[in-house]
Amino acid sequence: MKITRYDEMNGLGLDLIREIGSIGTGNAATALSSMLNKTVRMTLPDVQILGYNEAIKFLGDPEEIVAAILVKMTGEINGLMLFILKMDFINEVLSSVMQEEIEDYYQLNVLETSALEEIGNIIISSYVNAMSTLSEVTINLSVPDIAVNMLGGILSVPMVEFGYQTDKMMMISGQFIIGGKVLHSDLLMMPDIMSLNFLMEKLGIVNG
Numbered sequence: 444m445k446i447t448r449y450d451e452m453n454g455l456g457l458d459l460i461r462e463i464g465s466i467g468t469g470n471a472a473t474a475l476s477s478m479l480n481k482t483v484r485m486t487l488p489d490v491q492i493l494g495y496n497e498a499i500k501f502l503g504d505p506e507e508i509v510a511a512i513l514v515k516m517t518g519e520i521n522g523l524m525l526f527i528l529k530m531d532f533i534n535e536v537l538s539s540v541m542q543e544e545i546e547d548y549y550q551l552n553v554l555e556t557s558a559l560e561e562i563g564n565i566i567i568s569s570y571v572n573a574m575s576t577l578s579e580v581t582i583n584l585s586v587p588d589i590a591v592n593m594l595g596g597i598l599s600v601p602m603v604e605f606g607y608q609t610d611k612m613m614m615i616s617g618q619f620i621i622g623g624k625v626l627h628s629d630l631l632m633m634p635d636i637m638s639l640n641f642l643m644e645k646l647g648i649v650n651g
Contacts (some may be wrong), residue, residue: 445640449492449611453640457490460632463577464488464615467570471649472619474565479539481622481647488617488628495602498612502527502629505595508548512563513600515585516571518640522634523601524567524584527594528559530624532619539621548591570615570630578645601633607608 446452452460468485476483491501499505510528534544540558545551551559564587575582590597601612612631619626632644 461490471566471569484620486618491614511597513588518583519580520582520638524562525631527629612641
């Protein structure tokens with residue numbers, strides 16, 4: 444039976460998304476270690492289906508300024524991937540790659556923005572490649588875009604895109620451990636409902 448909302452996914456479906464997250468996490472840690480020239484580990488990810496307000500509460504204050512990397516998925520799976528960047532993670536990346544730090548998101552220059560887009564692209568691609576490999580589906584990714592806005596504004600992007608289909612988001616959260624520092628990782632994965640049903644079918648999941 445096909446689902447019409449994210450929260451209709453059964454436990455097995457969520458377990459497989461969690462497995463995709465685990466594989467993506469390992470791949471992302473390896474790639475980040477190489478780019479940052481530091482040991483990077485990541486905790487096993489947690490997968491939650493959250494409403495808009497629940498997601499904001501989980502991530503912080505709706506008026507908190509954050510940065511985010513947005514990538515669109517096309518091909519056999521259509522949707523959005525959104526990676527939330529907070530100041531501690533940004534400065535860890537910038538200090539490792541460029542020996543620089545910032546105090547305000549709006550201080551980001553072109554080179555710093557490019558470095559963060561590359562990091563976001565590495566992380567998102569790691570998850571998407573894991574999903575593509577496990578399910579044997581073709582997924583194309585757009586060039587990553589970076590946005591700086593209030594958290595509520597950032598999370599409104601996927602809701603505007605897909606709110607007519609679902610009022611829920613798929614949150615994959617965990618922690619980076621970079622050079623002994625513990626930094627949060629929050630990734631929103633939002634395939635459209637047709638794509639989610641196709642993905643579950645390819646993974647052998649039957650709901651209902």
